[in-house]
Amino acid sequence: MKDKWICLAILGLLFFSTAAASDNTEFEKTIVGEMVSLYSLDTNSTSVEIIKTGIPQIGLDYDSLTVSPMSEAPADGLMPILISVYQKTGEILRGQARIKIRQYLEVLVTSDRIKQHETISPDKVSLERMEITSLAEKPIVSTDELKGKWTKRTISKGQILMTGMVEEIPAITTGQGVSIIYHISNLEITAAGKALESGYRNETIKVRNTQSGRIINCSIIDGETVQVLTP
Numbered sequence: 001m002k003d004k005w006i007c008l009a010i011l012g013l014l015f016f017s018t019a020a021a022s023d024n025t026e027f028e029k030t031i032v033g034e035m036v037s038l039y040s041l042d043t044n045s046t047s048v049e050i051i052k053t054g055i056p057q058i059g060l061d062y063d064s065l066t067v068s069p070m071s072e073a074p075a076d077g078l079m080p081i082l083i084s085v086y087q088k089t090g091e092i093l094r095g096q097a098r099i100k101i102r103q104y105l106e107v108l109v110t111s112d113r114i115k116q117h118e119t120i121s122p123d124k125v126s127l128e129r130m131e132i133t134s135l136a137e138k139p140i141v142s143t144d145e146l147k148g149k150w151t152k153r154t155i156s157k158g159q160i161l162m163t164g165m166v167e168e169i170p171a172i173t174t175g176q177g178v179s180i181i182y183h184i185s186n187l188e189i190t191a192a193g194k195a196l197e198s199g200y201r202n203e204t205i206k207v208r209n210t211q212s213g214r215i216i217n218c219s220i221i222d223g224e225t226v227q228v229l230t231p
Contacts (some may be wrong), residue, residue, distance in 0.1 A: 020058070020073055023094045025059065027057045028050045030065055031050060031065070031099075032050070032051070033066055033162075034050065034065065034067040035075070035081070035099065037047050038067060038069075039075040039077065041101070041111070043195060045066065045104050046101060046103055046104070046113075047102045047104070047108065048099055048100075050097060050098070050099055051078070051098040051099060051100055051214065052097060052098045052198050053083065053098075054095040055085065055095035057058065059136075060085070060093070062086060062087055062092065062093075063086055063087050064085075064086045065083055065084060065085045066084045066086075066186070067082070067084075068079050068081065068082045068084075070082055070096070074183045075101050076103060076133060077100065077101060077102055077134065078098060078099075078100050078131055078152060079098070079101065080097070081097050081098075082094065082095075083096070085109045089221055094162050097130075102131050102133045103131065103132050103133045104129065104130065104131055105132050105139060105141065106114075106129050107127070107128065107129050107130050107132065107139040107141050108125045108127060108139070108140045108142070108143070108160070108161040109125065109127075109130065109158065110125055110128055110155055110156070110157055110158060110159045111123075111124055111125060111157065111158075112124045112157055112159060113154070113155070113156055114151055114154065114215055115151070116151055116152065116154050117150050118151050119146075119149070119150050120143075120146050120149075120150075120151065120161075120166070122143050125161065126140075127162055130160055132160070135160065135162060135166065136162075136164075137162035137163050137165075137166065138159065138162060139160050139162050140161040140163060146166065148181065149166040149167060149168055150167065150169050151165060151166055152164070152166060152167050154167055168200065170198040170199055171223045172195045172198060172199055172220055172221050172223060172224075172226070174195055174196065174197055174198050175194065176210060177192065177193070177195075177208060177210075178192075178193045178194070178225065179191075179192065179193070179226070180192070180193040180207060180209060180216070180218060180226055181221070181225060181226070182229065191209055191210075191211060192210045193208060193209050193210055194207065194208045195207055199220050200220065201221070202219060202224065203219070203220050204215075204218065204219055204220075204222060204229065206218075206219060216228055217229045
């Protein structure tokens with residue numbers, strides 16, 4: 001007989017636990033639905049998770065609930081909210097909850113290690129759906145954004161590519177041979193040189209005249225030509 005009562009007690013606990021879990025699930029689904037509606041969230045690219053709620057849910061009989069943010073922060077990452085629970089007679093409970101909103105997007109992810117100052121070929125990246133909630137910079141979503149650019153630093157395999165990881169390839173790079181143009185009165189003289197710095201068009205870099213050995217400041221005209229700056 002004693003074993004029978006123990007079995008019944010265990011079954012009762014299991015039933016109670018299952019019912020409570022079901023209640024919790026429905027209650028949290030309602031909160032999530034309210035958050036999606038409040039912020040017009042795209043459920044294809046966003047998820048809402050209840051981290052903690054201070055409202056007891058077991059056996060809670062209610063008709064509706066509302067949620068409201070407790071700060072003016074955007075709907076992103078961890079955030080506190082206020083929940084108001086109603087029956088037909090009015091509000092019966094009020095409490096706080098912590099939720100986490102995660103953002104997802106198809107972004108470029110490195111499929112191999114990429115060295116500094118290397119152009120990123122399509123075979124070294126893949127388009128994958130990733131969480132971007134905590135990214136400090138804008139992710140790159142297309143190989144079109146990589147045209148004419150190279151990496152600022154070495155990037156490990158499996159990294160989400162972000163705009164701060166790449167930059168425009170300089171018109172002239174350090175060590176490159178260039179043609180130096182000198183304007184003297186109405187004369188134009190050219191000489192061979194070697195770039196001592198990298199730079200973009202119209203920027204000033206130091207160049208060594210390979211014949212005289214003199215180092216001079218020049219303005220970049222194009223990818224092969226610099227012009228001596230006149231005092």
